[in-house]
Amino acid sequence: MADPAPRRDTRGIVAPAELFSRVRFRRHVPAPELRPYLEHYWLIDWALPEPYPTHVVPHPSVNVVFQRYGPLGGPARPEAEVSGIGLGLFTQRLDGEGRVCGAQFRPGGFRPFAAARPVSAWTGRRVPLHEAFPDTAALPGVRGTDEAVLSAVLSPDDDHARVAALDAFLLARGPVPDPAAEQAMELVELVRSDRTVRRVARLARLSGLSARSLQRLFASHVGVGPKWVILRYRLHEALERAEAHAAPDWAGLAAELGYSDQAHLVRDFTATVGLSPTAYARGLSVP
Incomplete structure (x- = not known):
């Protein structure tokens, strides 16, 4: 039986046709054990001759986001964060080249992976990954998330490898029945x-x-x-x-x-x- 396809609608994306003409945007389904809790994974890659601002009217969803603004191996360090529900218009300026890999949870689906706090604790906030997942705290002497986690998600050029890394990250942390x-x-x-x-x-x-x-x-x-x-x-x-x-x-x-x-x-x-x-x-x- 073929894997189900991710959603194809563009709800929440402002001027989606213009965005898709400038970036490579894809959605992928997660592992079967994760599908009850996640909408999809979303991957964006870009190489732009001039800056471009993107705008999204956020869903009532939490996202876990791995991002690199700049070329692989460049001076800009990759980062990962938990992005709580955005209460207003979300705007992100894309410049040069970069890559973002995100996991969009179903509304209500994030708590089984981070049960220590109510989901309202993340609303309107973008926080380092380790605030929700303490085991991803920085290695000694390194700022931010464990380098191995960032590299596994952001380094591969192949979509399937990125999806596998996202699956592995989340399956190691839940879900807890709720x-x-x-x-x-x-x-x-x-x-x-x-x-x-x-x-x-x-x-x-x-x-x-x-x-x-x-x-x-x-x-x-x-x-x-x-x-x-x-x-x-x-x-x-x-x-x-x-x-x-x-x-x-x-x-x-x-x-x-x-x-x-x-x-x-x-x-x-x-x-x-x-x-x-x-x-x-x-x-x-x-x-």
Whole structure:
């Protein structure tokens, strides 16, 4: 039986066609034991003649990221970090050449690998890998993550070797069985896939939890509240609609996504992306 394919949508990536024209972007599935907890691995390589800023409206996901900004063996030292859920627009400037290898966890899927702290402890933060995985602390006299871990993930040119290194890293650290994580993942997937879930009260009814218990579950295992997750997936869909249509029906989309009116959608979109929905869609249509 063939391995399942990773997701192919571009939700959350701002101007994805422009990004993909400048970098090599791939997704890969993790080892079978990891698939219940991870969305996918994502790999990016670039060699740019001039700097390029990338923008992402983050998913409600934790990422473990290995990165090298500069050529292999160059002066810039590779690093690894845990990137908690980003609350605003994430921007990264790419320059020269470099490589990033990331593991995107399913919302709710990170806690079984780093059970010592609630996932909300990482929200809005990018921290060195050893803060979540103390066994990767620096070797004596070396700043940052264990050099062997960085080299195993970032040195190979072959994608399969990088994926194998990511698999080995995570399988050595979990997952620890956690029924609450499974419940959190199921509920977030329900929000993502069911447009009728527009209010926290409805999600609480469907889950059989009180609103307070739902909030506690999301804080400990997702990292943000259920209302934030609902709003973020709305914005992802609005971005995707803008990319697919030069002149979307914003009023109709606002109603479809559960906004009280078009103005509310426009405010959320503009505050997060930095452009109004109309300006963003217009910019995508300019060659």
